[in-house]
Amino acid sequence: MHAPTTTFAARVAVAIHDQRLQAALDRASGGFVAKRAALVDALPEFEALRERARTVKEHVLSNLDGYLLRYEAEVVRQGGHVHWAATDAEARQIILDICKAAGAKTVTKGKSMVSEEIGLNDALEAAGYQVVETDLGEYIIQLAKEPPSHIIVPAVHKTRAQVADLFEEHHRPLGYTRHLTEVSEMVNEARQVLRGHYFKADVGITGGNFLVAETGSSVIVTNEGNGDLTQTLARVHIVTTGIERVVPTLDDVTTFLRLLARSATGQETETYTTFSTGPRRVNAEQSGEHSGEHSSEHGSEHSDVDGPQEYHVVLVDNGRSKMLGGAFREMLRCIRCGACLNHCPVYTSIGGHAYGWVYPGPMGSVLTPLINGIDNAYDLPNACTLNGRCQTVCPVKIPLPGLLRELRRQQFETGLTPWPIRTALQAWAWVAQRPALYHALMRIGIPLLSLVGRKQGVLHALPLAGGWTDTRDLPAPQGGTFQQAWKAQNGARS
Amino acid sequence: MNPAAPSGRDRVLAQIRQSLRRAAQDEQAVAPLAGAGPRPAFSGDVVERFVDKMREKAASVERLASLADVGAAVARYVAAVPAGPALRVSRALAGIDWPSTLTVQRGAAVREDETSVTPCFAAVAESGGIVTLSGADTPSTLNFVPDTHIVVVHASQVVAHFEDLWAQWRATGQPMPRTVNIISGPSRTADIEQTIQLGAHGPRRLHILLVAS
């Protein structure tokens, strides 16, 4: 559970006036939108891939228990461990227990939205572990002590000068004293600093874009290769992922991989796609009955010579199994590509921090109320024009506007809608159901309004309509209503 | 642990079944989904497409007539980077005549390694990508730790689509290795001001030596 301490309105006001943020959002989203569009144009099978992806996900959701059990059996067969966390607190405890049993000191992390959802880093740090994010964007915001502002490019709101300052402050104790100006220098320095951490990490935690039931594999995609260094060099590899990420076969995951990079970053594929199955193999000729505990420094002729000795998958539920049975089941198809954010005019106007939690944009506006409680996030489903662009680009065809409207319906039913809005709506609806009364009122009201606004053609202020008239004029009505004029011309006709 | 308290596993599965409004279903009972996903169609030679895609993704490709040319090609490439003469080479890459100017080490990669040379299991033409399977002779650290990763690809190893790759793996009858890596270029990031930089964490350079069959 997470309740923000600031209001949505306050966060929006800050974001709208932040020129640097606005420029960064324009650049990032504009780039992703254009690149994605070009790739979609170049791939005639794109629509068929979306439909197949939707079908596979729905099939998995209807058989989620069976697929998770199959996945678990395969992981165990290959020498890995599967842990089931019903809540975020249980997930944190499982991971703390694994780190403790491993005698860990340093934990490196590849990008995992789920780990942020469960508040993992704070828990690890509170327990005394050194935690290092290795995805460059996540590393930057970790240094800045900020939440991500985009699920794919979490530091999109940072300028290079801001990054240079962060690096200077935090890398100085490690012996890096230059103040950098070029992006290439900063990436280079981060590379060196993070290598230091990779090689001394005891535990490496990554997310899992997909889980493959056929083989018991977790799949990550990165451009940087940080996820691979994180999981390969540490003694213990922990995968944190949502229960909804399982897909049936390697061929099925291929469908999703074809959609993911195109939708997320406007690339055909990301640089590295990695399928991880179990810990380093010991005496690989035998079946995976042994865990990594018996491996020696050199290994036998058939043992792996690198890779983690332990492989753990933490399956996080945190409300997903409950969503499965209700009106929001379709949200579980989400593959966290970020296309909806990039195409959302509200997200590109306010950025990720305004959403108050780890998931921004349309998908965040659905997930945050569902995971954190509808009463904790009144504004998110409402700060949307229902323009529908998100739905047209979602690779798994989630009906996001419909889900947002359903959240609004639940807010209304549970009395969360502010009373002035409720009252105004119900007054309008009451009159609208009584055409004779409606027309009578409008016959008086409309000519009045048009009289007031006739000279200038607009009304500059209107009681109760400050939200409009603070920044806009209201075009004046044309004199009378259409129905009035029509009736005058044609006589009453029903 | 209290044996009477349901485990996290029990509770998650119970809630799933409650949501789906049915009784338990073990993993054998799932009827597989019919059909297959569409494959991006393309025309032309798969090897040519593979080469084009790798170059598009900032890998470099050199075509060689035979395996006998690999040693000299590696020496030339390494000198041009420029990088030192020490190589970390996969034990599975056999039959190479290494020039005496180069030193060849085996085993897992260490932090100081500048250059690695590996074979691959397959290469995919659809969107580019070389595929490696980890193992005793093919440690995956060779793919990620050094600054430069050189891959020897035989033209006969190039397949059209990812489904062909999976079919090929299944045909080997081997269990899944610890990792399958699909690598389509050098490491990159755009996390600072959306400016693309190569060599974020993984290798700065990916060089393909494509040996004709």
Added chain:
Amino acid sequence: MRVGLFVTCLADLMRPSVAFAAVKLLQDAGCEVVVPEAQTCCGQPALNSGDSGDTRQIAQRVIQAFEGFEAVVGPSGSCMGTIKHDYPALFVDDPVWRARAEDLSRRSHELLSFLVDVLKFDAVAARFDGRVTYHDSCAGLREMGVKGQPRKLLAGVSGMQLVEMQGTEECCGFGGTFCVKYPDISTKMVDDKIAHIQASGAAAVLGGDLGCLLNIAGRIQRRGLPIRVLHTAEVLAGMGASPSIGEPGQAPPAGPGHAGQPQPS
């Protein structure tokens, strides 16, 4: 064909000339146009605010009022989208009303796409001098498939030069109650839209939905910009010279000489 005109509350109250233009176009295309008096609003404000109870009741009124017409046509992708796509789902548990809602849905059309796709109408005889650009309203575009049809009709307007702006499909920030609940965001979105209009060099912007047009015109007027804003139907019906939305001046004549009688060209 006997067509029931869905006026839309915004046209009825704020800009009757849009409804008169719709009538004229439909009549020119050979339809008999009837305007059921028992209509007020499609119920979208209630629907989008989660008030499904009130929405259902309004929908029932609309369904009743428009029974029996071969086609129900309105000058708004957003209102007609609500009627066509959202009404049936309101009656999930009521098979009788659901069937009636689905029947209305099948007969419901947005005006411009109805003229082109159903009536194959192309006899536009209007004139409008100058450079205009087009705003693709979200609901019309994504719910009702309105994209090429207005452009096809506008191609028949003599003197007009239609230039496409950047971001024609980007939301203008109206979004119904969104624009008054989240004015900061809405104003930024409409300013972005206006920037695109200005960059296109057009002297006027046209669109198919009054919500969008009132929003864009309202901001243009407040900023004192010399850009005219008109509904596509008005231009097609030869009313392009009248005061545009937000401009001061005489309201277009709504008396004899308009709907129901032949227009001198």
